Amino acid sequence: MNKKPFLIALVGPTGIGKTALAIKLARHFNTEIISADSRQFYRELSIGTARPSAEELDAVKHHFIQHKSIEAPYNVGDFEKEALALLERLFKKYDPVILVGGSGLYTDALIKGLDVFPEADPQIRISLNAELESSGIETLQKELKEKDPEYFKRVDKDNSHRLIRALEICRASGKPYSSFLKTKPHLRPFETLKIGLIAPREIIYQRINQRVDIMIEQGLIDEAKALYPKRHLNALKTVGYRELFSYFDGDLSLETAINQIKINTRRYAKRQLTWYRKDTQLNWFDYKTPSAQIISSIKAITG
Numbered sequence: 001m002n003k004k005p006f007l008i009a010l011v012g013p014t015g016i017g018k019t020a021l022a023i024k025l026a027r028h029f030n031t032e033i034i035s036a037d038s039r040q041f042y043r044e045l046s047i048g049t050a051r052p053s054a055e056e057l058d059a060v061k062h063h064f065i066q067h068k069s070i071e072a073p074y075n076v077g078d079f080e081k082e083a084l085a086l087l088e089r090l091f092k093k094y095d096p097v098i099l100v101g102g103s104g105l106y107t108d109a110l111i112k113g114l115d116v117f118p119e120a121d122p123q124i125r126i127s128l129n130a131e132l133e134s135s136g137i138e139t140l141q142k143e144l145k146e147k148d149p150e151y152f153k154r155v156d157k158d159n160s161h162r163l164i165r166a167l168e169i170c171r172a173s174g175k176p177y178s179s180f181l182k183t184k185p186h187l188r189p190f191e192t193l194k195i196g197l198i199a200p201r202e203i204i205y206q207r208i209n210q211r212v213d214i215m216i217e218q219g220l221i222d223e224a225k226a227l228y229p230k231r232h233l234n235a236l237k238t239v240g241y242r243e244l245f246s247y248f249d250g251d252l253s254l255e256t257a258i259n260q261i262k263i264n265t266r267r268y269a270k271r272q273l274t275w276y277r278k279d280t281q282l283n284w285f286d287y288k289t290p291s292a293q294i295i296s297s298i299k300a301i302t303g
């Protein structure tokens with residue numbers, strides 16, 4: 001039987017250094033990188049999503065970076081389909097291929113496959129969006145906590161799109177959204193080796209705060225201002241833009257908005273860690289571990 005190729009999945013909290021390590025791995029193994037960071041899919045978003053720099057993108061071929069417009073509908077199912085097709089082509093030339101990103105839902109979709117959910121009346125989503133506009137995200141958070149406390153513990157509670165999707169299934173089926181999350185992964189024509197980067201929480205938070213300050217210096221406020229007329233789009237209902245939109249509305253001072261970006265990004269990192277720590281197949285490395293040591297570990301496992 002032919003040996004299956006390897007997908008090296010590099011994960012960890014935001015700001016931990018995944019991009020830099022992914023490039024070192026890709027250069028060592030002479031391969032390419034697939035991004036599973038759902039915020040970096042959109043070509044209009046650069047500074048606020050910490051997109052790899054031009055130099056980093058030139059160093060190694062990246063896929064799924066700024067390949068879609070915020071105007072175009074795009075979801076995790078689309079990503080799964082497109083990424084599987086891309087991997088089929090890449091594995092004809094490369095082994096391994098590097099997958100990197102902080103969006104656990106997207107990495108899991110590619111590695112394990114998506115769950116199957118019941119059909120929902122479109123009117124349910126329309127009603128949920130109307131409730132979001134009229135009563136705020138807190139109303140959705142409260143309902144999900146009541147109807148599906150298990151999923152509520154690990155969902156990105158500031159991501160209205162995720163909240164609405166879960167509640168849509170809860171209301172349509174009368175069952176918790178989490179009850180449709182499968183435990184048995186789909187078979188894939190490749191093996192997966194998962195590498196996680198970790199640091200003490202205070203270090204992660206410090207790096208996040210510094211990154212937000214750098215984003216502001218790089219022009220995040222102007223980037224958000226240019227996108228403000230399209231703030232209703234799902235792609236823009238995300239940390240870094242949402243808070244600045246509230247500043248433009250006059251609801252927050254600039255100082256408060258920047259501080260909220262830091263707080264919400266730290267909360268996001270905490271949820272990322274909660275998601276990843278449940279994965280018993282992850283091989284954890286301290287964020288300061290030399291890349292040569294990680295490469296040696298990968299070779300020992302993949303042969």
